[in-house]
Amino acid sequence: MTAQTTAQAPLSYYRASRQVDLAPAAPLRGEVKADVCVIGGGVTGCSAALHLAERGYRVVLLEAGEIGHGASGRSGGQILPGFGTEMPVIDKAVGRDAARRLWAMSCEAVRLTQTLIETHAIPCDLRWGYVHAAVKPRHLSAMREHADYMARTFDYHGEQWLDREALAAHVRTPRYLGGLYDAGGGHLHPLNYTLGLARAAQDAGAELHPGSRALDVIQGDRPRVVTAAGEVRCDAVVVAGNAYLGNLVPALTGRIMRVANYIIATETLGETRAASLLPTDAAVSDANFVLDYYRLSADRRLLYGGEVSYTGREPRGLDRRMRDKMQALFPALRGVGIDYRWGGDVGITLNRAPDLGRIGHNLYYAQGYSGHGMALAGLAGQILAEAIGGQFERFDDFAAIRHRHFPGGERWRVPLLALATTFYRLRDRL
Numbered sequence: 001m002t003a004q005t006t007a008q009a010p011l012s013y014y015r016a017s018r019q020v021d022l023a024p025a026a027p028l029r030g031e032v033k034a035d036v037c038v039i040g041g042g043v044t045g046c047s048a049a050l051h052l053a054e055r056g057y058r059v060v061l062l063e064a065g066e067i068g069h070g071a072s073g074r075s076g077g078q079i080l081p082g083f084g085t086e087m088p089v090i091d092k093a094v095g096r097d098a099a100r101r102l103w104a105m106s107c108e109a110v111r112l113t114q115t116l117i118e119t120h121a122i123p124c125d126l127r128w129g130y131v132h133a134a135v136k137p138r139h140l141s142a143m144r145e146h147a148d149y150m151a152r153t154f155d156y157h158g159e160q161w162l163d164r165e166a167l168a169a170h171v172r173t174p175r176y177l178g179g180l181y182d183a184g185g186g187h188l189h190p191l192n193y194t195l196g197l198a199r200a201a202q203d204a205g206a207e208l209h210p211g212s213r214a215l216d217v218i219q220g221d222r223p224r225v226v227t228a229a230g231e232v233r234c235d236a237v238v239v240a241g242n243a244y245l246g247n248l249v250p251a252l253t254g255r256i257m258r259v260a261n262y263i264i265a266t267e268t269l270g271e272t273r274a275a276s277l278l279p280t281d282a283a284v285s286d287a288n289f290v291l292d293y294y295r296l297s298a299d300r301r302l303l304y305g306g307e308v309s310y311t312g313r314e315p316r317g318l319d320r321r322m323r324d325k326m327q328a329l330f331p332a333l334r335g336v337g338i339d340y341r342w343g344g345d346v347g348i349t350l351n352r353a354p355d356l357g358r359i360g361h362n363l364y365y366a367q368g369y370s371g372h373g374m375a376l377a378g379l380a381g382q383i384l385a386e387a388i389g390g391q392f393e394r395f396d397d398f399a400a401i402r403h404r405h406f407p408g409g410e411r412w413r414v415p416l417l418a419l420a421t422t423f424y425r426l427r428d429r430l
Contacts, residue, residue: 012191013265013303013340014073019123020195022067023202027211028230034060034207036388037225037232039214039248040240041065042072043190043373044366046197047116047381048238053204055389060232061206062225064213067198070244073191074344075374076263076293076305078283080130080185081107084370085352086146087154093353094400096153101397103154106372109379110184116378117188120203122196125298129282130185133167133176139287140178147180158184170280173329179287187283187295190374197378214241214248219360236388239365240381242373243347251359254405256347256368260312263305264322265297265340266333274300277330292325302326302333314343346371350406356380356398364388368403 036052038045041063049061063069083090083106091099117126134140143161150156159180162170167179202208209227216226217237225232239249243258269277274296278284285293292306304326309315319341327334349355349368354376356366364387366380380398387395 011340012074012342013297013301014189014191014342016340017189017297017299018191018195020192020199022195022199022208025202025208025210028060028062028209028227028232030229031231031233032060032207034058034232034234036060036236036238037062037223037234038238038240039217039225040070040242040244041067041194041198041208041210042070042240042242043194043197043377044072044242044381044384045238045240046194046201047378048240048384049206049208049381050197050201050204051382051385052388053201053206055385057388059201059206060234061201061208062212062214062227062232063208063210064244066210067208068191068194070242071344071346071373072194072377074263074342075190075261075346076283076303077187077190077295077374078130078185078285078293079110079113079188079375080372081110081156081158081182081375082372083353083376084348084372087150089351090353090401091153093351093402094397098397098400100154103156105379105394105397106376107156107184109375110186112379112382113188113193113375116197116200117193120196120200122193122200124189124193124196126186126188127281127283127295128183128186129170129280130182130187131162131167131170131179131282131284132182133171133179133284133286135176135286135288137177143178143180143287158182170278170282171284172277172279175329176286181282185283188374189298193374217249217363219363221362223362236362236364238384238388239363240367242367242369243345245367249359249363249365252365252367255355255403256349257310257406258312258345259348260309260314260343260345261305262307262314262318262322262341262343263303264319264326264338266302266304267337267339269300269302269336271300273332274302276332277302294326301339302330346373350404351401353401353403354380354398355401355403356383356395358387358399
């Protein structure tokens with residue numbers, strides 16, 4: 001592809017490099033019956049549909065757009081152990097024993113991702129290695145304390161301390177002071193992974209209906225999920241709309257916030273230039289609160305993500321700001337073309353911990369992964385399937401994490417969160 005400016009760029013590199021096709025699937029028409037209706041065609045929904053179908057349930061999945069339309073098909077593609085919040089927050093919320101179980105499940109989520117990819121032959125360019133990079137001196141001390149705490153409290157020894165010289169083996173930039181390397185983290189092509197889960201769910205017998213927005217969920221002993229042209233009557237509902245759920249389930253409104261995030265993809269760099277930036281092909285994110293993250297694609301582009309918007313409006317000067325930050329990290333990329341730029345919404349919770357739960361006796365939900373959804377969402381789908389099948393132990397550990405609504409109500413919660421984020425942006429610069 002000829003190098004382009006971001007103003008000319010196609011929307012998504014992931015769409016342009018899609019490798020997985022699904023069996024023909026049409027929007028829902030008329031009334032159908034199912035054991036479980038899954039709402040949402042991202043990683044959570046597709047994983048739930050797959051694991052439920054493998055258990056013998058008749059599953060109907062509804063997706064408002066295309067499968068993988070939301071964050072699952074647009075994210076940075078990092079698969080990491082842990083959560084969007086630090087483990088001391090989890091520890092305080094649920095107690096030490098439950099926190100240890102939750103941490104172990106987060107590590108299992110990464111292994112499950114690999115197993116699903118291998119079992120279902122999903123071509124999603126899985127690579128291993130993750131660097132958490134220190135930008136400020138205070139990040140260095142915080143990282144050392146974090147690694148010691150994880151080893152002491154959770155017996156996790158996967159994080160290797162890197163001083164500036166050792167860091168250069170993974171990331172070639174003068175901007176970082178050091179960091180942590182975790183061989184247990186990695187990255188993949190998120191859209192192909194999501195589509196691969198959807199294809200596996202179809203192969204297991206699940207019915208997928210893209211272009212079928214759920215307009216109403218009528219609860220009861222035999223719930224009904226209504227679309228513009230049809231209706232699903234079922235025994236249980238899985239709500240996996242996350243940031244795109246809207247007000248479909250009023251009890252969940254206000255428990256998560258939509259946050260827009262953006263990624264640019266350079267022109268193809270070639271093996272030599274790509275290796276001069278990221279020699280070990282690791283995924284990277286910095287330690288700022290409003291963080292930047294990046295990785296190499298299989299065809300050796302730099303995919304660089306960052307910038308957030310809570311208002312639904314694209315930040316002013318987005319293209320220039322992202323290009324400037326990328327080139328400040330890697331001066332060798334000055335003048336390199338940007339072939340793609342896209343964005344999408346993720347769901348965050350107030351405490352940045354994932355929100356899994358049940359409303360009534362037969363409506364289950366999972367949402368609010370807060371930037372850690374690529375691995376956790378696959379596990380959440382499996383855990384929801386377990387719970388519907390009567391195995392609640394792992395589900396109950398997640399459901400024990402208490403979640404509060406964002407303050408400010410419908411009118412003020414977005415401005416208040418934007419104001420708080422402005423404070424942290426300023427702190428990142430100090």
